Amino acid sequence: MIPDVQNLRQWVCWRYEERDGRQAKVPYAPVSGRLASSTDPTSWSTYAEAVRAAKARGYDGVGFVFTAEDDLCGIDIDSCIKDGSIEGWAQEIIEELDSYTEISPSGTGVHILLRARLPKEKRRKGRFEVYDQGRYFTITGRHLPDTPQTIEPRQRELERVLERVFGARDMNGHGGVTVAPVSDPGGLSDAEIIRRASEAKNGEKFRKLWRGDTSDYRSPSEADLALCGMLAFWCNGDAARIDRLFRQSRLFREKWEREDYRTRTIAEALAGKTEFYTPAERNGYHGEKQEKEERRNQADRLIAYALEDVQELFCDQHGAPHALVDGEPVALTSRCYGWLRGLMWKEEQRSVSGEYLKTAAGTLAAHAEFSGNVRELHVRAAWHEGGLYYELAPGRVVKVSAGKWEIVSDAPVLFRHYPNLKPLPDPVRGGGLEDLKRFIRLSGERDLRLYTAYLITLALPHVARPILLATGVMGAGKSTASRLVKRFLDPTAPEAVRLDPRDFLQKAAHAFIVTLDNQSGMPEWAADTMCRLVTGEADSKRRLYSDDEDVIYEMRRAVLLNGINVPTERGDVLDRSLVIELDRIPDAERKTEDALWEEFERLHPRLLGALFDTLALALAAKPQTKLSRRPRLADWGEYAAAVYEVLGWGAEQFLTDWDEIVRAQNQSTLDGSPVAQAIIKFMEDKDEHTAPASELHKQLEEVADGLGISITRDKAWPKSARWLWRRIKEVLPLLAVVGIQASRRDTRKATEITLRKFPTDDSTNSTPGESREDKPFSSGIKRPADSTSNSTPGSNSTANPTRNADKHAGCGISGDSGIISGEKYEATAVPARGASAHRPVETISSSDSTLSSAKDPCCRAHGVRQCEDCWRRVWRLVHEGMSEDWAIAEVMKTGDELF
Template sequence: MWDEEKMKLNKIPKKTDGTAGSSTNEATWTTFEKAVSAVRDGDLDGIGFAGMGRTPFVGIDIDHCIDPETREISAHAMKLVREFDSYTERTVSATGLRIWIEAEKKPGSWCGSKNQVRELEVYSQGRFFTVTGLHLDGTPKTIERRQEAFDAFMEREAPPEKPKPPKAAYNGSSDYRLELDEFLQEHGVMVLGPRNDQSSERAYAVVCPWAHEHTGGDTSGTRVGQYPDGALWFKCDHAHCDGRVWEHFRQYLDPEAYKRGKIYFREHGDRTDKAEEASPAKKRNQADRLIDYALATGAELFCDQMGAPHVLVQGDAVPLNTRSYYWLRGLMWDTEGISTGGEALKTAAGTLAAFAVKGGKVRELHTRAAFHEGAVYYQLGAGRVVKTDQDGWGIDEAPPVVFRSIPNLKPLPDPEPGGSLDALEELVNLKTERDKRMFKVYAVTLPLPHIPRPILQTTGVMGSGKTTAGRVMKRTLDPTSPETVRMDPRDFLQKASHSYIVMLDNLNSIPEWGVDTLCRLVTGEADSKRSLYTDDEDFIYEMKRSILLNGINAPTERGDAQDRTLPVELERIPDDRRRSEESLWTAFERGHAKLLGAIFDALANTLREKETLRLSRRPRLADWGEYAAAAYQALGWGTEAFLEDWDAVVKIQNQGTLEGSTVAQAILSFMESRTEWAGLASDLHTKLEVEAEELNINIKKDKTWPKSPSWLWRRMREVLPLLTAMGVEANQQHAETGSKIRLVKVGRGPDPDPDGNPDSTEEDAVRDAVRENPAKESAFDKPDSTDGICGHSATPLPRTEEKKSAKRGENGVETHTGRELPRNTVSAVSTHAGAKKRVEPGSVGELFENPPNWLRLQVEKHLENPAERTIKPLCTAVATELYSNPFQGTEIRPEVEEALERWSK
């Protein structure tokens, strides 16, 4: 009700008819629907939830965490919201939050603190809560079980317990065994909030049992408390309660116990039955009894592949550390009907861990997926596993593999037949048919944990749904909380180990250590960290993970990362097709089970096709390539379509690597007018520096540029696959005079047709040659003369005199074929099919009229700062896209410049 005198909501319980209610009298309670109706139709101002001691819910109040002016939520509050990831609502004051979770709160434990930094209240019993229904966006709409997070929160936030030396009683109370919180819970006293009382260990504002209207707020009304020595006190400011102390308060609530001699016993606690005390079981301490109960269950004790001790509880592998405490507590309660403390739990878990180590049994634990004897086992939830093999899929009640018990993993629905992978297209706005095929096949191969899977890198302009695409893939096969992982060197591996699919959202750049770690995660990562600050024992991480990555641009251009990447591009979603988040995820949840069924259907067919598959060539991640090709075959597209799609992917990978390697750019430019060069690393380093200057590369500021000849080969070795794909082979030889490097244009094409027909090569033979040797697809050959070379550019790039007239140096050799080759030289086999596609008018213009995302970004980058350094890679990229021949970039430069001029207008 609204208090006119204090100008605030005074949370006094009322019945729906406006008469006095009680938090302890169920007769005054009603249903939620009737309470809502009364608030809408009557003079009541809010709804309260009673019976907190009878439900598994815990409420966490965060007061004054919302700025009344800006409506911004404080960082501390948001951290708690993310930590618990459960239903959260705004409070009546509109400046606070309340998080609802399902958890067990130990009676008498910390209930909150109020200070200038933050105000927290934690309750599960002995009071009622107001509820507003003002749901905080971005949090679940259901109350989730968060016992582990709550225990960690209490351990972190609660102050250490103070000792309780026996002292004289206060207000006539001499019952030192009586705990205030337990008493209030037992007798249904409604607690309104903690009280700041410096002399007390704990104090609360409560509803007066004699008259509810006596209750005020934090500064007046009815209060109870307990001093450090255990003595209890009561005070009510109302005149009718003048002179009443703790004994009156207690006698009113529990007259029978008071008559029995003022001794209060808990139902399951400090009993005085001598017969029970004399029983043999009671003579053993709690830790020993816990160990007996655990062994009596027959639960299997073992160590995982890292040597960590575990116990198998109902099919779940539970580590024998603090996470086994819930199991042990349950055993004690089920057997003796009492709770157990931390020291007994610690001792029992440690002893059981010793038994596991001594037993010598080792079992491999898996996260979400396992591959065993040709079958894939995928964990849906606790005790629910799908087995998929060549014959199909189904729920396996007794799988031969064991999965880790990880609280972060959310359950998946049971798959249903009759679904289609086309559902992914309805949720994700993929740009090309190739992107759609690759996205579907990636989903089918994700449940294969034993092979390295490429990093799925989704790119696109703002509004194309990059984050949504990642979430669709993540939630389809590996929903977790939290959903994404932050790139932090301190705990990245730990967070990654808690997921099967690692999602990195909206990254525009990745630090060097991060690139190294991601590359190792793809192929298999092993690392260790210190278990405790008090010892030197290591905790070992060993894992192989699928990675989802998104951003407007590729966050890294390093060659080793590009080789492990599967890029897919998204289109901007038109405004008339854009849908709300609620609508999209409702549709996703509705079709989730059938989409899972479609994935497992395709996976079963893939496993069957894989048995007879033979590829003429394989991608960088060969194992994944074979399964992906088998999936193409199973889905009706054929392995040839996969090879063609992967060739397009390689072009994108190479382009990304080329843009990130100034050394590769300089070498390709240097070799444009040469067919071969050999010499000392120092000579090549000097020549490449000259080349870099012509490309407007600032070698002093470029961190990747080799600062000395000794670093040149190291940088070249990083991009050797790229150079080979671009038609230049490089190798190093050691001589007495120093390290020598040799550069050669590779890939001699067929001799010109005697009849002068350059297109006489049979198309089928060309296609076979491309598939057998894709690395030489962009190669030059070395004609005997320059006669008959056509398509000479009328506007060649400026070159230095050194490049126009090659000279044989003392330590090096430069080979030309007679006079200098025109810069548009293209061999008959530069791309077998591409050699026939000489530059045709309109080809470049057509590409610029319908630009792919990478071209749009590169053009915008050039127009921001027009320079030789940006125009040259742009021409190279366009030539690679159109003709699979980067050296043709010089020839098409006039068309590119013309297209750029139209673009800028």
């Protein structure tokens, strides 16, 4: 809904009722349910109350009341949409006012909301109505594409539209319509008279007079007489119509209001006139055919001018047709009308109506579609041939490559330009990123390091960057931290967007950085969308007024969130998030908004230069930066580690900082999962437990009840045994962190789930020569062709692979499951760390499974924590299909390089 008016207490409900033989939209008070009045504020309410009442009482919709106290004005254009297209005269009004526009309830009209005052009280003529008080408008929320989503101030524009539509008073003091919908019987509309007079042999003289140019005449009075003489021919001697048209010209002035002067001038213009314009059909010609010919010729001329002006016609990566004009891509939709109007005025000094514009744009679009030329369009940033191209403003692009950056004017990539995008200043070399501390108050050096690395790598559009999630108490500057990033690299108006499933993707597509401010919660669809925006989102929706055309959205975006608490406990969102905490700003150190942003504007060019300096060095250092392991969002992790290197913190420090973030996120996910909490409590006094899914579901319900978890109201609790394993799978990696492994086995009778504790520091009890056949199934992870021996259920170790692999296949993981005795096993937990403990490489071979108790140089140098890192690297190799022994050996081979 429209944010500008949503908080005003000027809303009513309405429903269709038959009044005087026609369907009327009758307003009702949301609270009392009685008839509402557009002049009685007690019958109005808030938007939220109106929506609730409409749903509860079955009203047909809600409406907004215009009052004398607000600065809002509404225009209602009826029956202007036919066959899915807006009539030209209405489209011209929509484009000139350029404010929030939506489709009316009937689907055949439009409502335009703007900020302006009417010169007089409510007005109505034909299909055009305009009001600023004492009336209510139905609000549908069906926003008209390519129009602003906010209500804009348009006083001057409204006055111009009113002059064209209503004109001034005629000879009898009544208003007269002067646009295309009205014409005199058997003649031409006022707009058509002006067009034809402008195209006549003496059209140049007419156009000059119409524009108010009196340079060819000795006095303004002679110019008035000359224009009235020309109008007399086209108006067939109609004095009232001559007056009405004259008032629309630039010659109209206060003197024309003198009745004696006006009457005398028109009388002189008509004196001696014997020839008047006769419509084509009166001369025996087919008027419709003549009109079509004239329209075709004008459209063709406009197309010819456009083809001469464009550099190329092409389609973007989604198949949308565009024209390249002066190096800027222009969409061949209604967005190109301004360019086409300018061409027509440049070539012929005349305006062009919406019908001709639509014809020309459609023809040019066909040329683009069949040209076979495809160009990719970007928003703000593009990665091309190993370098970053970052657009400061149209025609100003920063190219960042390994070790250097420069501003270029001939970038090999094209950028989309939306009205909401604001320009960035030219970066200045020699700045320092330490100035960032002036604007934010992070809780520790770790968060400052990660925040800095995130800010520098944010400009890279080809990698999946984590969601920056700023949390903290009230007064900690969370919104300021998000705005700082937004204004730093992607200033837009507005800065933040709202979560609305109808148009969120469109808003996200029109920015490089998507900001959501002060989020206390997040619906499921929004959490899914955030995850897809990080890794790459693609979606489509039906194009308005079409049956089988799509508008395609495909993008990867940086996402900024802030709130007092983390707005979601979803593991997939937290797994893609960088959570930083801000301290409350002491009152003595708090700055005013004006002072803070004034200082930022002053330092912005130097900060931007420092960012590009650091990023250029990071691009040069990245190939030489080695990580012992890669975090989630591995591509971004490599760039962030390179930033740590060039800033002197070291790549391994990045892994340490990131691990602390991951641990906090894992704990948050565990705390938010009632199933995980119940399993941890259930396994406190057990080493292993196997039960059918239905039985385990009941047992966990009893535990949950003891923990105070509501199994009926908590949406995250599985309502049946069928959903239990799905919920367990969501937290399997986190359960493994606390030493609990889960697996599932489908038998002929039921699905069994096994929960098993495993030690975090054990070693194998296996010895060479023992057979696997007399041992329980190992919790180790193997390829189907591998086998393990002599492993206890409490151990994570695997040893003694036999040659009869098919006979002794162990269970698989993540879809790589083995089959044993006709029973399917699915094990998806991380193996225990003990068996994968780091040891000297000379003690390991493809056939040796004896684990050494000695600790290698890595462990001595880095302590137990680094052994955990080694174990996780082994686990990743195992997950990719390698046997555990070979994975350990592989890690040891690269030990010197890694550590």
